[in-house]
Amino acid sequence: MSNPSLLILPGDGIGPEVMAQVMRIIDWYGAKRGLKFDVSEDLVGGCAYDKHGTPLHDDTMAKAQEVDAVLLGAVGGPKYDKLDFSVKPERGLLRLRKEMDLYANLRPAQCFDALADFSSLKKDVVAGLDIMIVRELTSGVYFGEPRGIFKEGNERVGINTQRYTESEIARVARSAFELARKRNNKVCSMEKANVMESGILWRDVVTEVHEAEYKDVELSHMYADAGAMQLTRWPKQFDVIVTDNLFGDLLSDLAAMLTGSLGMLPSASLGAPMENGRPKALYEPVHGSAPDIAGQGKANPIACVLSFAMALRYSFDKGAEAERLESAVNAVLAKGIRTADLLNAEGVTPVSTSQMGDAILAELD
Ligand code: NAI
Ligand code: MG
Numbered sequence: 252m253s254n255p256s257l258l259i260l261p262g263d264g265i266g267p268e269v270m271a272q273v274m275r276i277i278d279w280y281g282a283k284r285g286l287k288f289d290v291s292e293d294l295v296g297g298c299a300y301d302k303h304g305t306p307l308h309d310d311t312m313a314k315a316q317e318v319d320a321v322l323l324g325a326v327g328g329p330k331y332d333k334l335d336f337s338v339k340p341e342r343g344l345l346r347l348r349k350e351m352d353l354y355a356n357l358r359p360a361q362c363f364d365a366l367a368d369f370s371s372l373k374k375d376v377v378a379g380l381d382i383m384i385v386r387e388l389t390s391g392v393y394f395g396e397p398r399g400i401f402k403e404g405n406e407r408v409g410i411n412t413q414r415y416t417e418s419e420i421a422r423v424a425r426s427a428f429e430l431a432r433k434r435n436n437k438v439c440s441m442e443k444a445n446v447m448e449s450g451i452l453w454r455d456v457v458t459e460v461h462e463a464e465y466k467d468v469e470l471s472h473m474y475a476d477a478g479a480m481q482l483t484r485w486p487k488q489f490d491v492i493v494t495d496n497l498f499g500d501l502l503s504d505l506a507a508m509l510t511g512s513l514g515m516l517p518s519a520s521l522g523a524p525m526e527n528g529r530p531k532a533l534y535e536p537v538h539g540s541a542p543d544i545a546g547q548g549k550a551n552p553i554a555c556v557l558s559f560a561m562a563l564r565y566s567f568d569k570g571a572e573a574e575r576l577e578s579a580v581n582a583v584l585a586k587g588i589r590t591a592d593l594l595n596a597e598g599v600t601p602v603s604t605s606q607m608g609d610a611i612l613a614e615l616d
Contacts, residue, residue, distance in 0.1 A: 264540025266324025272608030296326025296340035306343030353520035365584035386499025427493035514551030
């Protein structure tokens with residue numbers, strides 16, 4: 252059997268810096284755990300524009316459709332701010348998400364013990380926290396028609412439309428239930444069924460999918476505004492949360508910040524299962540290209556490292572290997588090793604991007 256395939260797209264700014272550390276970890280898994288990947292590397296974002304005049308070349312797009320998983324760094328930077336919208340670096344990323352039809356965006360909020368003090372919430376509220384927000388990513392109010400700014404009599408009116416079909420709701424619900432089965436068998440679905448028809452349909456369809464296929468998973472429903480309150484009050488009551496594109500955008504950012512820095516946050520975007528049963532998948536840190544620190548060796552590679560851990564778990568069914576990597580990160584943090592973004596005390600010297608990579612590899616060994 253051939254090795255599973257990985258397409259690496261480091262991108263711009265700190266993307267290549269953090270990805271370099273992940274490449275070392277991928278090599279480690281090949282050498283020490285017999286977990287070999289067929290790795291190819293390509294351009295996305297500004298660097299692709301510089302070379303091809305487009306932020307995502309058709310050949311790269313075709314490759315992304317074929318591989319078992321795509322791992323992306325970050326795109327964008329001030330150099331490209333003046334470019335036409337159609338060739339902006341972010342368009343490369345949007346095209347990947349759209350053409351791969353990645354409808355389920357997974358954003359974990361996980362508290363590493365050593366960073367419990369770093370949270371803006373009390374330590375016992377966040378210690379041990381491990382929840383997963385599943386955000387619908389390809390429909391809803393960001394895509395619904397009609398949309399635009401129109402003239403109505405003497406004034407302008409801005410319109411966006413929240414629109415969900417039954418099948419769009421059902422497929423993301425299935426992603427959440429499947430995930431819950433790999434975790435703690437608990438899903439909370441969030442919408443505003445009290446004031447939105449699309450929310451009523453959302454609740455109905457999630458309930459139907461549950462009744463028909465996932466009776467073994469515990470399902471609850473919550474209005475999204477109450478959910479936001481509960482997330483800050485006692486986040487540990489949740490395991491998997493499934494919600495629409497707009498609420499998911501807000502709730503995943505909120506949940507992420509319960510636990511600390513942007514430099515720590517991984518994500519996965521999953522689509523329909525391919526012929527080999529693996530979902531179409533793109534893994535990437537939540538952060539951007541961080542032009543303010545790019546090229547200085549200051550970036551925290553952990554978000555990108557944890558994105559690879561998610562790939563191990565959700566694309567390659569290597570949950571135990573994912574845990575090995577997450578434990579190594581936890582152990583490094585427990586030793587007080589910190590990149591600059593994780594320091595809120597004076598007098599501690601931060602490590603560089605590659606030193607953080609060294610420390611994680613040493614821990615893996
Ligand atoms: P950003 O996430 O790049 O940076 C925000 C702040 O967090 C900066 O101060 C940065 O130094 C810090 N930061 C981010 N990642 C870090 C890491 N790994 N280690 C240490 N510090 C880190 O967001 P910003 O500044 O709004 O955008 C910069 C560029 O990135 C823009 O061109 C934007 O369009 C692009 N961007 C790309 C994304 C992507 O590729 N998925 C997502 C967000 C922004
Ligand atoms: Mg957001």
